[in-house]
Amino acid sequence: MSSELWFSLFILAKLGAINKKIEISSTKFSKEISASQQTASRRIIELEKLGWISREPHGTGHYLQITKSGNNQLKDVYNILGSIFEPKQKSIEIEGELFTGMEEGGYYVSREGYKKQFIKKLGFKDIYPGTLNLELTTEEDIKNRKILLDRKDLGIVIEGFKNKDRTYGNVICFKCKVNEKIDGALLEIERTHHKETVIEIIAPFHIRTALNIKDGDKVKIRVFLNNF
Amino acid sequence: MSSELWFSLFILAKLGAINKKIEISSTKFSKEISASQQTASRRIIELEKLGWISREPHGTGHYLQITKSGNNQLKDVYNILGSIFEPKQKSIEIEGELFTGMEEGGYYVSREGYKKQFIKKLGFKDIYPGTLNLELTTEEDIKNRKILLDRKDLGIVIEGFKNKDRTYGNVICFKCKVNEKIDGALLEIERTHHKETVIEIIAPFHIRTALNIKDGDKVKIRVFLNNF
DNA sequence: ATTACTATGTTTCGAGTAA
DNA sequence: TTTACTCGAAACATAGTAA
Numbered sequence: 001m002s003s004e005l006w007f008s009l010f011i012l013a014k015l016g017a018i019n020k021k022i023e024i025s026s027t028k029f030s031k032e033i034s035a036s037q038q039t040a041s042r043r044i045i046e047l048e049k050l051g052w053i054s055r056e057p058h059g060t061g062h063y064l065q066i067t068k069s070g071n072n073q074l075k076d077v078y079n080i081l082g083s084i085f086e087p088k089q090k091s092i093e094i095e096g097e098l099f100t101g102m103e104e105g106g107y108y109v110s111r112e113g114y115k116k117q118f119i120k121k122l123g124f125k126d127i128y129p130g131t132l133n134l135e136l137t138t139e140e141d142i143k144n145r146k147i148l149l150d151r152k153d154l155g156i157v158i159e160g161f162k163n164k165d166r167t168y169g170n171v172i173c174f175k176c177k178v179n180e181k182i183d184g185a186l187l188e189i190e191r192t193h194h195k196e197t198v199i200e201i202i203a204p205f206h207i208r209t210a211l212n213i214k215d216g217d218k219v220k221i222r223v224f225l226n227n228f
Numbered sequence: 229m230s231s232e233l234w235f236s237l238f239i240l241a242k243l244g245a246i247n248k249k250i251e252i253s254s255t256k257f258s259k260e261i262s263a264s265q266q267t268a269s270r271r272i273i274e275l276e277k278l279g280w281i282s283r284e285p286h287g288t289g290h291y292l293q294i295t296k297s298g299n300n301q302l303k304d305v306y307n308i309l310g311s312i313f314e315p316k317q318k319s320i321e322i323e324g325e326l327f328t329g330m331e332e333g334g335y336y337v338s339r340e341g342y343k344k345q346f347i348k349k350l351g352f353k354d355i356y357p358g359t360l361n362l363e364l365t366t367e368e369d370i371k372n373r374k375i376l377l378d379r380k381d382l383g384i385v386i387e388g389f390k391n392k393d394r395t396y397g398n399v400i401c402f403k404c405k406v407n408e409k410i411d412g413a414l415l416e417i418e419r420t421h422h423k424e425t426v427i428e429i430i431a432p433f434h435i436r437t438a439l440n441i442k443d444g445d446k447v448k449i450r451v452f453l454n455n456f
Numbered sequence: 457a458t459t460a461c462t463a464t465g466t467t468t469c470g471a472g473t474a475a
Numbered sequence: 476t477t478t479a480c481t482c483g484a485a486a487c488a489t490a491g492t493a494a
Binding site for chain 1: 457458459460461
Binding site for chain 1: 238
């Protein structure tokens, strides 16, 4: 992300372009961003290319409005700053829908190099060799999950390792309660193809059996943050 | 403000440098900011020069911590984003201590070009030719005042004008209640030498007399935001 | 008025490297 | 290992200007 473009977007938001289209010329905008008219024009073009704003011709100038995607750019920063300045919240709730994945996560977590660390660092007796996969559906849940991705410093680091076949990256985990009953851990597996709407949970035993839940059921996770 | 430096500071905050010193080498930091070690080193030097972070040598590297001033840089953006995303608040409370100023503001507001507009746009019967000056002392009050400065789009624009002697700039005003009793308006006079800790209030009559207040008294202002 | 291109000037970046 | 300098290269901003 270019930080100049982010700040240009931020200024447009201050000017009210977040809920409504605003009429602004490149000359007026250049004053707001303290740059030349040419630079302001270029910024507007670049913001549009990124899909952060939409433009509509109007007279000799144009109307501008921040798009959903642009809104998210700003909101992501806002949420992270919120987690920095108002970390009163010791836990974050995330709800998702249970589904059966490809057991890739299960393969990972049952590697000895990881398993030993999970047991030691999470204080678990054992690790069940599989993960509980949840699909996140609401914006609120996805937002909260992003906070975890961005605040890995609030999680527990499980260090990666190498064996003769391949390299295993670090895993960041957050202790959690599943449906307010079972102690588990939410995993953020580094270097995995990063899917924003899926979370994976491990526990000392088979969660599905213990909670008697099946695919499609809603499952609530309360994620605990470190240092609180 | 350089936006790259702001984002570098933001990343340090994410890494936890906001409440405690963190140990980070320029190489590690370079990965966080997606730049070279040289650039990371330069950024750290520049952040220190700006006074946004402090450094302490440690072994061959150093400890970093965000300073009060750096904290404010981040918080300012956070507060503005808050006013953008959570504008539920229809009014903002600001408290300050009454003092006698140089009546510069009073001179301004009694110019005919302004006075007519105040009466029309604020719906006041008259304008008393003087301003009530308040000195802000708490961080909370200064923060709230900054929101007004940053969200002038939520205020009422009184347009500037020229006479043969000089040019008078725009004035942005916000309707307000003084001590929950008197209707007035808080003024943000553009191009004035900008003093963050002082606010000026006008009203249709002499507020000091009406409220029987004197220098040193605490006065509470409830500022109303437009578009709500 | 505008927007936005080209050409030139300025700033910023990172490879190489010293300490 | 570090940090942080120099300097050529790459990126970026602005003046001039056409449409």
